[in-house]
Amino acid sequence: MAADHPRMPPPGLVRAVELVRNGLSVAYRKLVPGQLAVMEMLAAGWLSQAIHAAAELGIADALADGPHSGAELAKTVGADEDALHRLLRLLIGHGIFTRRRDGRYALTPMASALRRDSDVSLRDAALFFGSSIHRDNWSHLVDAVRTGKPVGEALHGMSFFEHAQADRTLGTLFDNAMTSIGSLGLAPLLAAYDFARFDTLVDVGGGEGTLLAEILCRAPQSNGILFDLPEVAESAAGRLADLGLADRCRVERGSFFDTVPRGGDAYILKHILHDWPEDDAGRILATIRAAMKPDARLLIIELVIPHNSRPHPGKFIDLEMLVNTGGRERTADEYRKFLARFGFTLNRVVPTVSPDNILEAVPA
Numbered sequence: 561m562a563a564d565h566p567r568m569p570p571p572g573l574v575r576a577v578e579l580v581r582n583g584l585s586v587a588y589r590k591l592v593p594g595q596l597a598v599m600e601m602l603a604a605g606w607l608s609q610a611i612h613a614a615a616e617l618g619i620a621d622a623l624a625d626g627p628h629s630g631a632e633l634a635k636t637v638g639a640d641e642d643a644l645h646r647l648l649r650l651l652i653g654h655g656i657f658t659r660r661r662d663g664r665y666a667l668t669p670m671a672s673a674l675r676r677d678s679d680v681s682l683r684d685a686a687l688f689f690g691s692s693i694h695r696d697n698w699s700h701l702v703d704a705v706r707t708g709k710p711v712g713e714a715l716h717g718m719s720f721f722e723h724a725q726a727d728r729t730l731g732t733l734f735d736n737a738m739t740s741i742g743s744l745g746l747a748p749l750l751a752a753y754d755f756a757r758f759d760t761l762v763d764v765g766g767g768e769g770t771l772l773a774e775i776l777c778r779a780p781q782s783n784g785i786l787f788d789l790p791e792v793a794e795s796a797a798g799r800l801a802d803l804g805l806a807d808r809c810r811v812e813r814g815s816f817f818d819t820v821p822r823g824g825d826a827y828i829l830k831h832i833l834h835d836w837p838e839d840d841a842g843r844i845l846a847t848i849r850a851a852m853k854p855d856a857r858l859l860i861i862e863l864v865i866p867h868n869s870r871p872h873p874g875k876f877i878d879l880e881m882l883v884n885t886g887g888r889e890r891t892a893d894e895y896r897k898f899l900a901r902f903g904f905t906l907n908r909v910v911p912t913v914s915p916d917n918i919l920e921a922v923p924a
């Protein structure tokens with residue numbers, strides 16, 4: 561069965577609160593000396609690394625059965641008690657974990673997100689983003705900015721995806737992180753768009769089938785086709801069968817640079833286009849356009865960069881793509897023009913509570 565998702569607040573309300581938050585940040589940065597504001601930002605990477613350390617140690621899992629003293633916790637996770645206290649003191653200041661009046665440490669909703677068994681767990685994302693390989697690539701951001709190219713070839717003699725295939729420690733870290741981040745955006749997507757109106761949905765590069773499974777569990781009349789590379793499709797087929805969806809969801813293997821299944825009423829491309837350099841992303845669109853019926857929809861799910869100079873998660877992921885894959889994030893206008901080059905008209909951009917948007921396009 562698909563997981564029960566919490567109710568989503570209206571995207572407009574979330575954006576309004578975000579605006580207030582940004583306004584307060586700007587006011588603070590104008591109030592204090594610029595150097596102080598920059599220094600705070602320089603330290604932001606240390607916070608990310610502290611979250612990684614907490615995930616590696618499994619602190620959230622160790623607190624799942626209730627609060628623990630520092631000594632108990634240090635023993636359970638295999639840490640130095642004083643150093644653990646200092647790590648937690650930093651994280652508590654940011655809402656991750658809490659310390660009760662009796663001195664015992666406990667979970668908060670944010671800390672629970674690091675539990676291995678949490679419904680939507682970010683533990684694997686924390687492990688990947690704080691890993692030495694991810695850090696190593698980011699420490700060469702300056703090279704990517706100088707050359708406009710991802711750093712993998714120069715550092716490891718291969719692209720990021722080749723590296724993930726060759727080094728399964730990296731590959732597994734990455735795959736697990738993608739599944740973890742993928743589950744984070746599911747509830748907002750399902751709340752924002754009526755996927756059930758389509759008879760047949762094709763998820764192109766659908767990975768483990770997490771999104772398709774969630775859609776099909778809520779749309780008993782719909783059928784699905786999951787399309788991915790052979791080794792990924794293999795594990796998706798097992799997962800879909802375990803969920804009792806084998807009769808409504810076919811799995812097809814292949815490369816989206818050569819072919820995609822025909823006959824879909826909607827083609828989903830979730831977090832695919834941003835992975836690839838412009839020419840490759842164009843080839844994916846051209847393959848789908850050739851397979852689509854005239855009345856089918858293309859649903860691109862990506863972080864759309866807003867037309868303003870405020871902070872936005874898409875601006876981080878855009879650099880993540882520059883460093884690692886050579887891909888990029890785009891504004892809605894850039895998507896409109898890009899899609900038009902491959903025979904699509906962008907109908908509308910549907911916002912969600914998360915930074916993901918659904919770009920609905922039709923054959924022109």
Ligand SMILES: C[S@@+](CC[C@H](N)C(=O)[O-])C[C@H]1O[C@@H](n2cnc3c(N)ncnc32)[C@H](O)[C@@H]1O
Nearest residue numbers: 742765766767788789792814815816817830831
């Ligand atoms: C970033 S993951 C996104 C997975 C899924 N759409 C999601 O949002 O969770 C990229 C997916 O593209 C698949 N992929 C990469 N190259 C491919 C190709 N040439 N043809 C088909 N799928 C491919 C990968 O196996 C992986 O499942």
